[in-house]
Amino acid sequence: MVMPQDNKTDSNANKGVRDRLLDAAEELFCEHGFEGASIRDIAASANCNIASVNYYFGGKEKLYEEVWRRHLIPMREARIASIENVMSQSEGQPRLEELLRAFADTFVGPMIKKSARQLGILMAREWIDRRLPANMFLDDVIRPTMTAMSNALVKVCPGLDESKVPLVVLSIAGQLVQLAHIKTMFEQISDSGLPIFNLAEAIDHIVKFSAAGIRAYAEDKSE
Amino acid sequence: MVMPQDNKTDSNANKGVRDRLLDAAEELFCEHGFEGASIRDIAASANCNIASVNYYFGGKEKLYEEVWRRHLIPMREARIASIENVMSQSEGQPRLEELLRAFADTFVGPMIKKSARQLGILMAREWIDRRLPANMFLDDVIRPTMTAMSNALVKVCPGLDESKVPLVVLSIAGQLVQLAHIKTMFEQISDSGLPIFNLAEAIDHIVKFSAAGIRAYAEDKSE
DNA sequence: GATATATTCAAACAGTCGTTTTAAACTGTC
DNA sequence: GACAGTTTAAAACGACTGTTTGAATATATC
Numbered sequence A, B: 001m002v003m004p005q006d007n008k009t010d011s012n013a014n015k016g017v018r019d020r021l022l023d024a025a026e027e028l029f030c031e032h033g034f035e036g037a038s039i040r041d042i043a044a045s046a047n048c049n050i051a052s053v054n055y056y057f058g059g060k061e062k063l064y065e066e067v068w069r070r071h072l073i074p075m076r077e078a079r080i081a082s083i084e085n086v087m088s089q090s091e092g093q094p095r096l097e098e099l100l101r102a103f104a105d106t107f108v109g110p111m112i113k114k115s116a117r118q119l120g121i122l123m124a125r126e127w128i129d130r131r132l133p134a135n136m137f138l139d140d141v142i143r144p145t146m147t148a149m150s151n152a153l154v155k156v157c158p159g160l161d162e163s164k165v166p167l168v169v170l171s172i173a174g175q176l177v178q179l180a181h182i183k184t185m186f187e188q189i190s191d192s193g194l195p196i197f198n199l200a201e202a203i204d205h206i207v208k209f210s211a212a213g214i215r216a217y218a219e220d221k222s223e
Numbered sequence C: 001g002a003t004a005t006a007t008t009c010a011a012a013c014a015g016t017c018g019t020t021t022t023a024a025a026c027t028g029t030c
Numbered sequence D: 001g002a003c004a005g006t007t008t009a010a011a012a013c014g015a016c017t018g019t020t021t022g023a024a025t026a027t028a029t030c
Helices: A017-036 A039-045 A052-055 A059-086 A096-112 A116-126 A136-156 A164-188 A199-220 B017-038 B037-043 B052-057 B060-087 B098-113 B117-128 B136-156 B161-188 B197-218
Strands: none
Touching: A017 A039, A017 A052, A017 A059, A017 A116, A017 B017, A039 A052, A039 A116, A052 A164, A059 A096, A059 A136, A096 A136, A096 A164, A116 A164, A116 B117, A116 B161, A136 A164, A136 B060, A164 A199, A164 B117, A164 B161, A164 B197, A199 B161, A199 B197, B017 B037, B017 B052, B017 B060, B017 B117, B037 B052, B052 B060, B052 B098, B060 B117, B060 B136, B098 B161, B098 B197, B117 B161, B136 B161, B161 B197
């Protein structure tokens, strides 16, 4: 007769094996990659048997997919909600900078915030080493975010050609991803000799830089 | 009595085992990552014995480092030369757009040109999964390129605060890296449903976008 | 308490991994 | 041809991989 361990207060121990496995897998997949993280390490980190991975998920690959499924929809919802939130302020006509900052915050948040940074690195890995169904990312996150951002941008920035939006989003996202990479790099190398790196300042820069870049297109229209 | 196989015309076969190993390793490390590419596959692809890797390089890790050593210095030289080349034109006062385009071309070249694209993907992998000595990249490529670009930028764009240059370079490099990623993604997924992607147009965009972003700082100075 | 289901466990499976070993073959020199 | 040094070859090493097995244990239902 054993309690289903719901009387402990430890945040990990009172979860079921399935959830502990997902948490451990996320951490280790993030740190060492899909091939670098072994089932034995994951099971050990989750305090359960090796066979549990196959029992609950049916294999390492399925486990990896489940790790992602937990995050994809919340990710999309957070981004879209953040965009819609800004658009509902300032009587539906917020400044371009406000929209950009909102996008930057939700985009770079999961990449930098200690709690969710794993997800960002995991994303960078998946970006290079595609192991998910090819269009899971595209369908569940990228495309919906893109259209929401597209609508918002043309509304906030009249004169901006809608066909230019994908390139603009590429520019913004590229800067933010690079920012996350650089930040983790600076944390690994302490004495880089490069100027010290301030996150808030960097985001301020990206917002300002991008706003100017976008307005370069909007002004084109008038000529 | 065997000829040292210098009478063949095949570009691979007339190289020595060491060079064939480096070529094969570069291709497979790029495609499957450091852990994903096995010594057996590399040796098979180079048409030589497994033990040759240890004989010539002393281990898999050393082989990986040698793959990089072939490229780091040429990479740096190409970037710096490209910058200096632009700066020597137009009587030492080229337009900002010219400088940006030159930087974009040499930066994105190794990421997209069929012949050298491997290097770009390999770079993205190394960026996430650091296996090289921590500051090899920083010392041999990033820092020298950064200072060259910094000098060029302040010369071409008077009024630009030198302290802002690292952030500006982050913005440009971020856009270019993202461009390379997106491009490889579009090649993997044929029917993405997203607008079709034109490389030249994308680079034009990045140059224009970034020029506007930079000028936003230069104009700040006057207020 | 007996039964059926759900979960855990240690052990073993068949592969692959990077590396080492040992012998063979080649190369150039005398 | 005999010798040295260099390079290749096949086989084996131990360690690790993801997965499967079958028995043991826990949980729930009657």
